[in-house]
Amino acid sequence: xxxxxxxxxxxxxxxxxxLCKGYLVEATTITECLxxxxxxxxxxxxxxxxxxxxxxxxxxQSHPLNYISHDRTMQDIVYxxxxxxxxxxxxxxxxxxxxxxxxxxxxxxxxxxxxEKEKEDEGADKDYHRNDEQVNLCLECKGNLKxxxxxxxxxxxxxxxxxxxxxxxxxxxxxxxxxxxxxILCNDELLGKSHTLKFVAVTRWRVKDVxxxxxxxxxxxxx
Numbered sequence: 001x002x003x004x005x006x007x008x009x010x011x012x013x014x015x016x017x018x019l020c021k022g023y024l025v026e027a028t029t030i031t032e033c034l035x036x037x038x039x040x041x042x043x044x045x046x047x048x049x050x051x052x053x054x055x056x057x058x059x060x061q062s063h064p065l066n067y068i069s070h071d072r073t074m075q076d077i078v079y080x081x082x083x084x085x086x087x088x089x090x091x092x093x094x095x096x097x098x099x100x101x102x103x104x105x106x107x108x109x110x111x112x113x114x115x116e117k118e119k120e121d122e123g124a125d126k127d128y129h130r131n132d133e134q135v136n137l138c139l140e141c142k143g144n145l146k147x148x149x150x151x152x153x154x155x156x157x158x159x160x161x162x163x164x165x166x167x168x169x170x171x172x173x174x175x176x177x178x179x180x181x182x183x184i185l186c187n188d189e190l191l192g193k194s195h196t197l198k199f200v201a202v203t204r205w206r207v208k209d210v211x212x213x214x215x216x217x218x219x220x221x222x223x
Contacts, residue, residue, distance in 0.1 A: 008081065015078045017041050018054055023082050025089055027075040031067045031199045033057045036074050043068075066158060069199040072192055132156035135197045135212055139168070142185065142215040146172045152211060157198035161191045168216050185215045 017024050019041035026039035035054045037045075045053055046064045059067050079086040096102075137153040148171055161184050169179040184191050186204040197212065205212050 011081060015074075015081060019045060023085055024074060024078045027071040027078065028068050029071040029074065029199070029203075030059055031069055031196065031202055032059050034202065036071055039070070067198070069196055070192075070194055132158055133198065135159075135201055137197065138211040138213045139164070140213060140215050141217070143217040145182075145216065145218055155197070157196065157201070159197050160193065161195050161197075161200070162193040164197075164214070164216075165193065172216075181219045183217050183219050185217070186213075188215075 015024055016022060017036075017038040019037050022038070024036060024038055027036050028039040028042050029036045030042070030052050033052050033055050035052050037053070042053075043065065046059070046068070050061060050064045051058055133156070134154050135157045137155060139148055139151050139153065141147045162179070164184055165179040165182045166176050168182045168184075169176050172182070186200055189204065191200060191204075191214075200214075201212050
């Protein structure tokens with residue numbers, strides 16, 4: 001089969017941030033409409049606005065920052081398509097750290113770690129997130145780990161894969177500290193720990209009116 005070369009400018013509209021007009025850096029996706037922006041761009045924008053800057057859909061009336069998620073797949077695509085972008089970004093971070101007297105390179109943090117999120121969690125903990133949008137979930141074992149007696153759950157759409165891994169560690173190993181030994185998959189795709197169930201349901205699960213089915217297994221590879 002012959003390979004067809006495509007000029008980078010033809011895909012630029014799909015890998016550039018519409019806010020800063022540059023290539024996506026720390027790609028972050030709005031879970032309500034799946035539009036993607038640079039993390040710093042969309043976080044700064046949503047501190048003042050509540051709608052998607054591209055399609056104008058209302059993200060959330062009071063806490064839009066809770067409905068964005070780091071999109072590692074998109075970022076990997078951008079780094080593979082744009083020559084030397086990852087190296088230039090790493091160098092820029094190192095220069096920033098050196099200029100401001102930081103001992104380590106500035107590290108990436110998931111968008112959900114915002115102050116707004118922390119403030120809301122203080123109140124949400126009191127009602128155990130019952131007022132959140134809920135997700136019907138089915139957890140199936142894939143492999144030789146212990147099967148759950150109750151595999152159907154109904155939990156907050158803002159719960160992350162990391163939360164599920166800790167839950168499974170308690171149920172399977174009776175030790176929450178072993179959550180790193182559990183992997184969770186959707187349609188045989190390994191899920192990142194920072195993904196919310198809302199993000200997984202919108203981007204990975206195509207079956208309506210059926211519980212979101214996730215499989216868990218013993219860790220096989222390092223992310």
